[in-house]
Amino acid sequence: MNSVTVHSPATVSNLGCGFDVLGLALGAPYDVVKVSRRAEPGVSIRHLDGFGLPTEPTRNVAGVALLALLAALPEPMGFEVEITKGIRPGSGIGSSAASAVGAVVGANALLGNRYSKAQLVDFAMAGEEIASGARHADNIAPAVYGGFTLVRAMEPSIDIVALAAPPLWVSIVHPQIEVKTIESRAVLPQAVPLPQAVRQWANVAGLVAGFLQANYALIGRSLEDVIVEPARQALIPGLAEARRRSLAAGAIGGGISGSGPSIFMLSETEATAQAVGRELSSVFEGLHIESFTYVGPVATEGARVVAR
Amino acid sequence: MNSVTVHSPATVSNLGCGFDVLGLALGAPYDVVKVSRRAEPGVSIRHLDGFGLPTEPTRNVAGVALLALLAALPEPMGFEVEITKGIRPGSGIGSSAASAVGAVVGANALLGNRYSKAQLVDFAMAGEEIASGARHADNIAPAVYGGFTLVRAMEPSIDIVALAAPPLWVSIVHPQIEVKTIESRAVLPQAVPLPQAVRQWANVAGLVAGFLQANYALIGRSLEDVIVEPARQALIPGLAEARRRSLAAGAIGGGISGSGPSIFMLSETEATAQAVGRELSSVFEGLHIESFTYVGPVATEGARVVAR
Known part of the structure; x- marks a missing residue:
């Protein structure tokens, strides 16, 4: 070979x-x-x-x-x-x-x-x-x-x-805006108040337990980032609306993918993930920002x- | 009734x-x-x-x-x-x-x-x-x-x-020293450098995965506290030696119980937990501090x- x-x-x-x-x-x-x-x-x-x-x-x-x-x-x-x-x-x-x-x-x-x-x-x-x-x-x-x-x-x-983890579908939108890694690193806090850090690791524990116990509701509740997303959300217009509309369309949760600008949302079924993908597209269409959307299962x- | x-x-x-x-x-x-x-x-x-x-x-x-x-x-x-x-x-x-x-x-x-x-x-x-x-x-x-x-x-x-979680045995030593909750709270950092916070939630994720995957080695590696124990260890004489001797006796890991002064260690078997309990007793005997030791399974x- x-x-x-x-x-x-x-x-x-x-x-x-x-x-x-x-x-x-x-x-x-x-x-x-x-x-x-x-x-x-x-x-x-x-x-x-x-x-x-x-x-x-x-x-x-x-x-x-x-x-x-x-x-x-x-x-x-x-x-x-x-x-x-x-x-x-x-x-x-x-x-x-x-x-x-x-x-x-x-x-x-x-x-x-x-x-x-x-x-x-x-x-x-x-x-x-x-x-x-x-x-x-x-x-x-x-x-x-x-x-x-x-x-x-x-x-x-x-x-x-x-x-x-249980079967999960991912909807991703990649808005055509540039977020430089160096910039998305620069907005991170150097230090985190202890109560916020505790809340974050409680969510990390919940997310891992949600995957291994195949508990979709727990996965959804645990997809909360009290540290990084608040610091980075200003770099990604449409993020708050994308989350709101995705959850309304049935997504269990999501957030910024990597250091952005892509946004990911998790859903239990393909049909929901497709609907969420359409919402994500539509958010950026409304903002007159070109975007690419992908919908597929976790591999x-x-x-x-x-x-x- | x-x-x-x-x-x-x-x-x-x-x-x-x-x-x-x-x-x-x-x-x-x-x-x-x-x-x-x-x-x-x-x-x-x-x-x-x-x-x-x-x-x-x-x-x-x-x-x-x-x-x-x-x-x-x-x-x-x-x-x-x-x-x-x-x-x-x-x-x-x-x-x-x-x-x-x-x-x-x-x-x-x-x-x-x-x-x-x-x-x-x-x-x-x-x-x-x-x-x-x-x-x-x-x-x-x-x-x-x-x-x-x-x-x-x-x-x-x-x-x-x-x-x-898989079956686990706990060895606890309660040294007769007073650690006031208010004091053990006062030594906590108010804020945590982000890299330490990340290391902590990676360990929390590893610990939860270790429990749910019944992976003793992963549980042991993840029982690492880079934030609270370093701040509190000065309040508990013997902690470092207790850990060292417990691990040498076969414990998979442990730390401060609550806000102290008790120390807990986890082991896979009762025999190891009993041996670890003897080490814990002996550490405080060596320090001329009276202590109580408990050994038993996680209930x-x-x-x-x-x-x-």
Whole structure:
């Protein structure tokens, strides 16, 4: 086998109260990443999409992730990568994580799956680091594991927990406004009053219990973020109305996806999620802001090989 | 039926990272609370123990809890209460919560169990309030529900989640030092740096997942408190050594019980918990501080009627 094609999913990180630690994988959109062995050691990247992303391996998230994998590999090896991004860069649904994960999952398949999921997360984080300036696994982890994931710790070693959950549908709207990661970081409070922090971890506990006990109402009540969303909501016009109308249409809850500008909402059924998607579209139409909407189930699988 | 006797358990609140929201019920020690109907409306309290607690109903936690229950009752009624405390006041293992819960569970049995567990928590909190100055449910909830509990929210209404968990044994040491609640509150930080808050809620998420996935190792790793224990450890001599020796003896983790001075440790088996209990005793013997040690399983049931 000399070539594999991987579908690598979009992901929602933060999940309301679970800032920096919780995430989920989407069925769609996804990046298509084709990884082939090549004779010369090293990595080459080609983008078959029109987003104008850098293709120099040391400046490309998939390239850097593969270089990290190659650095750990005892034998010299080379990979050629073709990426067709289905996930728009800057959308706040894990675009860079998807490309990085797709590349290392593809390479790992060509290597007979010698690396564990935890190791793939580690390689992919090197890619994420050049995109966001920080080693974060909150989009990488769900892109590798699928479903819902908790990144419990990064130190002393990375500790990822996959969380079972009842079937859930996700409605995402990506309004065409730019929210720079640096700006969305700058508005975060440096410190949090203890009572707010307690309320946040009570909600995180409720959300995890809601997933594992398959309790939709508890999931909904726990999707409350008293710290990050209040700080960031001014960066995303329409957020409050999007939430109000989504809940009225039957969504169980939601919030900002990643650092925005996308907004996610969870629903129990596809029909509700479709109705919520229409509300989300309509909110931004009313604001004269172009937007893209995605509706699909939480993906139980992460990035996977679809062709060899 | 005119009289019931209730065993109402000691409880551990906070549970490391779960400050103010997580708790567990112990099999022992417990308060014995006998509640009888009486002809005249109102409440009378008698203590059969030697702790010198107030018996005036408005100054006694069980009395205040029963008065709250009576205030909600449409018909006039009266109760006589006899309390034999098995839980030493000021120990940090929910002594006042146990008496308050025992009284309302007993009265509820005499009323044909007309109140839900959530309502009993509400009545008992009125008692807890006069003991601690705050409406807290983190000892009350496990004393009513048994097992592990999450108090997800107090507002707009109280939201308690019972958390299934694998069998766990608890070793508790109660060193005979006084830690005043007001003092242990005063050392708490008013605000928490955001990265520490994130680490704490990641651990809370890991702890809840560890319980519900019956993953002992995850429970152990998640029993890390980066906020409250560092602030309070100076109030409890021997804490660091107690932890070190408990882990060496096989405990999976632990921390300060409530606001101290008691320390709790969790173990997978009774044999380990007994060994951990001996280590805990020995730490305080070495410090020439008298202490009481309790070893027992997490109780799956809360306060219960044992005789009618």
